[in-house]
Amino acid sequence: MADTTVTPGHFKVAGREFAAVKWWNLKNLRGTYLLLFFVVLTSATNGYDGSMVNGLLSLKQFKEYMHNPGGSIKGLFSGIMFLGSLLALPITPYIADGLGRRWGICIGSSIMIFAVVLQSASVNFQMFIAARFFLGFGVAIAHGAAPLLITELCHPQHRAIFTTIYNTTWYIGSIIAAWLTFGTNHIAGQWSWRVPSIVQALPSLLQISCVWFVPESPRWYISKGKPERALQILAHVHAEGNAEDEVVQLEYEEIKETLAIEREAESTGWLELFKTKGNRHRLLILVSAGLFSQWSGNGLVSYYITGVLDGIGITDPNTQLVINGCLNIWNCIVATTMCFFVDKVGRRPLFLISTGGMMLCFIVWTICSERYDATKIKGNGSAVVAMIYLYYTSYNVAWSGLLVGYTVEILPFSIRAKGMCYMFAFVDIALFFNTYVNPIALNHIKWRYYIVYCVWLAAELIFVYFFYIETCNTPLEEIAKHFDGDAALIGGFAATEKGRILEQEIHAKDHKEATTNVHEHEEKVGL
Missing domain, CATH: 1.20.5 (Single alpha-helices involved in coiled-coils or other helix-helix interfaces)
Incomplete structure (x- = not known):
């Protein structure tokens, strides 16, 4: 197994340590990281959508226009988007691997813009649902390319932070949507819900306009037989244009040789993740991460906080919107802060702390909900709100950022795009089930539904303990050693x-x- 220790103030490449760089002092690296902001907007778009649906379902104007949809229709509003994502997944790796990471982002954003136009012009819930199907389709294609570009372009010292930040920007979009719907709640007519829908197109418009200024993945160029272009990008981003820089040369040789070995081994198919012990271990992590990130009770709040708050006597739309808006700000602060501890603390400890904390918080949340249902004492309802905040604090220790940051790094280049599709497929399966079942379950059995998540979180904690392994302070190509040992397909100086x-x-x-x-x-x- 690869050594994950590193001297403070250093980073590793090919088993050698180098002094840490200060990205803000390097023009090219600084410029690249600023441009990567437009890549992470894919996750922000997704977050905007979740919070917008929450907000719209709190708006009297929207509910009246859609003829006061019941629990199943509410579930379909959200769930159909994840069905669209699921159906798009089989083609996403062929776009990202065939046309490039940037084209994947651009194509996905274009489909999302079309969907937002259709959604904003909806005259009935059937049209609204159709628009959300296409929105999910576009999100999946963009999601299938954006994190790959980030992890394959970043300097090895900063890769873990940036790939973890990617998914935490979900909360930026969520914050904007939460407070925008709070503001438009005071508009009397249809524009109270059409305005938030129209604004949803903004991130996609920015991505289409700006993603072409971001360098393409050097690993993708090598895979397409353009090593000179790859070396030029590595030198530009990681060494201010110096192609003879030692770190750049070590990276270049390791990437080039590793990709050649993977190509020779023909390890590129959809079934590759089932063929070796190391790949089956990766697949278990991918599937579990997709499920755990959404089947941990967070879906109750992400899409149906109105039902949760109704159950504890908080029914005023303005109050619900304020609680949702403040929760998203808190989530963003915690999730972003934890990104800077990924290499310092380690992936495995963060996952264990996060999952254990969620389990304890959810148990108390369930007890407080039962007490409110039995006594109608306002203090018990307030305790539920407090536990929601503490639950999400625990969730954001690991699951918001490392869902993508951890899963994208454990995959070799040859199956990275396809492997991420497995993970996103189980995210979509979990979300489709949750968003359709949650409102129905809340309507029928109320707080008793929470007991299911208490038991499930205990099972998650056991699984994480036995199967999630540490990968911190390891260069991207060399992470294969953690899973495959001496059988890892690694070339270059770390072969x-x-x-x-x-x-x-x-x-x-x-x-x-x-x-x-x-x-x-x-x-x-x-x-």
Whole structure:
């Protein structure tokens, strides 16, 4: 297993330590990180949507226009989006791997803009639901490319922070939508819900306009037979244009050789994650992360906080919107702060602290809900609100950011796009089930539904303890050692024994082909 220790103030590449860089002092690195803001907007769009639906379901104007939808229709408003995402997943890796990470973002954003136009012009709930299907379809394509570009472009010292920040920007979109719907609640007509819907197009418009200024993934260029372009980007972003920089050269050789080995091993198919012990371990993490990130009780608040608050006597729309808006601000602060502790504390400890904290908070949340239902004492209802905040504090310790940050880094390049589709598929399955079932369950059995999540969270904690492993302070290509050991397909200066053997075979094959070509040429010219 790879060594995860590193001297403070240093980072590792190919088993060697280098002094940490200050990105704000480096023009190219600083500029690239500022441009990556437009890449992370994909997650912000998703967060905006969740909070907007929550807000719209609190608006009297929206409910009246949609003829006061019942629990099943409310579930369909949210759930159909995740069905759209699920159906888009089979094509997303072919766009990201075939056309490039930037094209994936652009195509997904274009579909989302079309969906927002349809949604904003809706005249009935059927049209609104159709629009949300296309919105989910576009989000999936953009989601399938954006985190790949971030993790493959960032400097090795900052990769963990940036990939973790990606998913936490969900809360930025959520905050904007929560407070926008709070403000439009005071508009008497249909514009109270059409305005938030129209604004949802803004992140996608910014992405289409600005993503082309972000450099493409150097790993993608190498996979397409353009190593010179890849080296140029690595040098530009990681070493201010110096292609001879030692870190750049180590990265370049490791990436180039590793991708060549993966290509030679033909480890690129959808079923690759089932074939080896290391890949099956990765698949367990991908599937569980997708499920746990959404089946931990957070779906009750993310999409149906109105039902939760109604159950504890808080029925005023303004009060519900304020609680939702303040919760999202708190979530954003906690989730963003924890991104800077990913390498310092480690992935595994953060997951364990987060899951254990959620379980304890949810147990108390359930007890307080039962007490309110039995006594109608206002203090018990207030205690539920407090537990919601504490629950989300625990959730944001790990699950909001590391859902993408951890899963994207454990996958080798050859199956990274497809592997992320497995994870997002289970996110969508969980969300579709939750968003459709949660409002129905809350209407029928009220607080008793929370007991299911208490038991499930205990099972999550046990699973995380036994299957989630530490990957901190490890360069992207070398993370394979944590899962595959000496069988890892790694080339360059950090090559495993298997990697060195495959490198020799590739070089021997290339030499043989070159010699054959020379002989054929000599025969043609009569030598």
